[in-house]
Amino acid sequence: MTEVTLAVSxxxxxxxxxxxxxxxxxxxxxxxxxxxxxxxxxVGVRLENGTVDMRDDNTVLIKELDIVYDPLSLTLGxxxxxxxxxxxxxxxxxxGCAIRLPRICxxxxxxxxxxxxxxxxxxxxxxxxxxxxxxxxxxDPGRLAAMSDLDAHLAGVPDKWNFYLDPEWLDIDVIDIADxxxxxxxxxxDWIVDTLFGWLPSWARDLVDAILGGLVSxxxxxxxFGDDVSEWLSDLFNxxxxxxxxxxxxxxxxxxxxxxxxxxxxxxxxxxxxNGLNPILIPITDVTIAVSNTEAVITADVxx
Amino acid sequence: MTYTGNCDVxxxxxxxxxxxxxxxxxxxxxxxxxxxxxxxxxxxVELCKNIDAHSEVGLxxxxxxxxxxxxxxxxxNYGLDFCLQVTELELDFHPSTNINLPxxxxxxxxxQHLALRAKVCVGVACPDKDILDQYxxxxxxxxxxxxxxPGPRTALPIGKINCFCLEGIADCxxxxxxxxxxxxxxxALDGFEIVDIKPEGLENALECYIATTLRLAVLSKFKLALDxxxxxIEQIPMGLSLKPTPISPDVEFNPSVADDQLAVFMDxxxxx
Numbered sequence: 001m002t003e004v005t006l007a008v009s010x011x012x013x014x015x016x017x018x019x020x021x022x023x024x025x026x027x028x029x030x031x032x033x034x035x036x037x038x039x040x041x042x043v044g045v046r047l048e049n050g051t052v053d054m055r056d057d058n059t060v061l062i063k064e065l066d067i068v069y070d071p072l073s074l075t076l077g078x079x080x081x082x083x084x085x086x087x088x089x090x091x092x093x094x095x096g097c098a099i100r101l102p103r104i105c106x107x108x109x110x111x112x113x114x115x116x117x118x119x120x121x122x123x124x125x126x127x128x129x130x131x132x133x134x135x136x137x138x139x140d141p142g143r144l145a146a147m148s149d150l151d152a153h154l155a156g157v158p159d160k161w162n163f164y165l166d167p168e169w170l171d172i173d174v175i176d177i178a179d180x181x182x183x184x185x186x187x188x189x190d191w192i193v194d195t196l197f198g199w200l201p202s203w204a205r206d207l208v209d210a211i212l213g214g215l216v217s218x219x220x221x222x223x224x225f226g227d228d229v230s231e232w233l234s235d236l237f238n239x240x241x242x243x244x245x246x247x248x249x250x251x252x253x254x255x256x257x258x259x260x261x262x263x264x265x266x267x268x269x270x271x272x273x274x275n276g277l278n279p280i281l282i283p284i285t286d287v288t289i290a291v292s293n294t295e296a297v298i299t300a301d302v303x304x
Numbered sequence: 305m306t307y308t309g310n311c312d313v314x315x316x317x318x319x320x321x322x323x324x325x326x327x328x329x330x331x332x333x334x335x336x337x338x339x340x341x342x343x344x345x346x347x348x349v350e351l352c353k354n355i356d357a358h359s360e361v362g363l364x365x366x367x368x369x370x371x372x373x374x375x376x377x378x379x380x381n382y383g384l385d386f387c388l389q390v391t392e393l394e395l396d397f398h399p400s401t402n403i404n405l406p407x408x409x410x411x412x413x414x415x416q417h418l419a420l421r422a423k424v425c426v427g428v429a430c431p432d433k434d435i436l437d438q439y440x441x442x443x444x445x446x447x448x449x450x451x452x453x454p455g456p457r458t459a460l461p462i463g464k465i466n467c468f469c470l471e472g473i474a475d476c477x478x479x480x481x482x483x484x485x486x487x488x489x490x491x492a493l494d495g496f497e498i499v500d501i502k503p504e505g506l507e508n509a510l511e512c513y514i515a516t517t518l519r520l521a522v523l524s525k526f527k528l529a530l531d532x533x534x535x536x537i538e539q540i541p542m543g544l545s546l547k548p549t550p551i552s553p554d555v556e557f558n559p560s561v562a563d564d565q566l567a568v569f570m571d572x573x574x575x576x
């Protein structure tokens with residue numbers, strides 16, 4: 001015989017899920033050196049939308065949970081092989097060269113240039129997964145061993161029954177990289193070329209252009225964009241940085257361990273006026289949860 | 305069986321759970337059930353019934369007793385020490401299985417009702433006759449003879465504590481009280497009966513006194529606030545609150561007392 005029953009409809013369950021979803025934030029920074037190219041990124045991630053589908057097999061299916069990358073900044077650094085032009089003698093004398101062309105060396109730094117690129121809102125991806133709702137009795141890490149339940153409650157470090165969404169599987173799907181990324185990266189290439197070479201006198205710029213076989217093409221070659229800029233960006237974040245795997249792990253860990261769908265203190269403080277007296281704490285035992293396609297039903301007993 | 309077919313949130317509390325909660329309250333807040341004059345605070349062993357209190361009550365210097373003034377000796381400034389203890393309190397939701405209503409309460413227990421059994425022990429500290437004789441030689445009302453103001457009372461010396469216990473049974477129902485946004489489920493007492501006390505007038509007077517004490521001192525504090533869940537569950541998103549599901553053909557009673565449990569139907573309300 002169950003002593004306490006609490007049932008939550010799918011609509012109410014969805015409200016609880018939205019509270020957990022909206023509380024999720026994460027950020028990450030990383031950098032990689034690919035030789036002539038260095039790339040560094042800084043990303044902030046939050047979750048939006050998503051549908052909740054409670055199922056008769058005691059699981060909850062969450063679909064199309066959007067991952068919003070905002071901010072997302074990428075900094076590309078290029079190391080172009082050093083080139084020196086000029087320095088030839090244009091007036092030789094028996095005593096040596098009287099006049100030489102000025103010698104100009106470029107690309108001696110590493111990287112020679114860094115370009116920050118704002119990619120806010122460019123990448124769209126979503127997570128779907130199946131979750132089991134798991135109740136766990138947890139002690140607050142701040143609770144000292146000698147503390148009674150009352151002391152722990154008064155110190156704000158009580159034990160809790162927490163209900164987590166424990167993923168059975170979780171998939172991330174890169175839905176779209178906006179077409180605008182092509183323009184953004186083309187503009188970045190133009191900016192790199194202008195910044196690197198714009199200050200050169202026209203004769204030197206032509207000379208470097210001739211040596212390198214086209215300034216724009218050399219920059220694109222270092223960046224290794226290939227034919228599909230979107231694929232290049234996806235590979236950069238997915239393969240090189242492992243960003244999407246990181247997010248999947250982070251989301252799974254968040255739902256399964258960090259932020260419960262809901263929870264309550266145990267023992268449970270009775271909501272009656274205390275007037276300076278000890279709160280009345282009610283032990284709660286044998287907590288279970290069962291999910292069907294219409295509701296989640298929590299059962300519990302009152303401890304002796 | 306679906307619980308939330310006609311509401312967003314459903315809560316049900318079996319009578320066993322409620323009775324355990326009552327036991328915890330008696331154990332952890334004895335001053336809600338034990339009333340006595342100050343003398344008993346320093347002489348707890350003299351109470352009619354030993355108080356079984358949680359160790360934290362003493363450790364945190366919580367009172368065992370709610371202190372009451374002396375029981376007046378009418379026409380004097382004297383008073384007697386006394387104690388009144390609610391020593392047992394049990395609820396039995398419809399259908400009644402543990403508490404049998406006495407004939408005066410028209411058994412069987414009606415649908416949507418609950419039976420309540422309370423045991424109350426009263427002790428009056430009676431002065432020894434020999435000591436009392438000394439007081440008859442002095443002025444009975446030493447502070448003066450103002451019949452409208454007896455002034456502070458003086459406790460008479462304690463001789464023997466005379467204790468008696470009465471068991472009464474009540475017929476109750478639950479109701480929703482409080483205004484919108486502050487709804488509470490509370491217990492309303494419909495009738496109270498002490499069995500086998502004569503004369504009838506004494507029985508009625510005692511029933512009235514004990515029922516009033518239960519209503520005002522005990523039951524008024526046993527309320528289940530409907531926003532209990534929103535207060536208890538930290539993760540409920542801001543702007544969401546619970547309100548009672550309106551009565552309808554699908555939800556005939558809210559709260560409902562049936563199948564040995566108290567059930568509450570609630571809807572989620574999103575703040576505009």
